[in-house]
Every structure is written in C-alpha cells, then in structure tokens.
C-alpha cells in the first residue's frame with residue numbers, strides 16, 4: 001500500500017498521514033494538522049492557535065497601559 005504523505009505546516013517536513021496529529025486551540029477545537037514532534041512542541045502550553053497569542057498580546061498591552069497611567073498621575 002502506498003503511504004500518503006502530508007506536509008507539516010510547522011516544520012515543512014513530509015510526514016505519513018498516520019503521524020499527523022491535530023493541535024487544539026484554547027477552546028479544545030482541532031486547529032491544524034502537524035507532525036507528532038511539532039504537536040509536542042506546540043501543545044507544551046496546553047493549546048495552539050492565534051487566538052491564544054492575541055489574548056496574550058492584549059493582556060501584555062493592558063499591563064503596559066496601566067503602568068503608563070500610574071506614572072502620569
């Protein structure tokens with residue numbers, strides 16, 4: 001039987017479709033198919049996805065803004 005290959009979007013390696021695992025975003029929804037090595041790396045924080053990064057950036061910005069406001073007063 002021929003092995004079907006897929007490209008991992010993270011490391012760009014061709015991997016067998018049997019080695020492809022879906023990462024999950026912060027809502028537990030399947031996010032993207034990656035190889036098992038990347039899965040372990042991407043899911044180290046518990047989830048994958050831009051939503052997570054956006055949320056982190058927003059909270060970082062808010063902290064900076066709050067500190068600026070404190071200095072002005």
Ligand SMILES: [Zn+2]
Pocket residue numbers: 008009010011012013034035036037038039
């Ligand atoms: Zn990969």
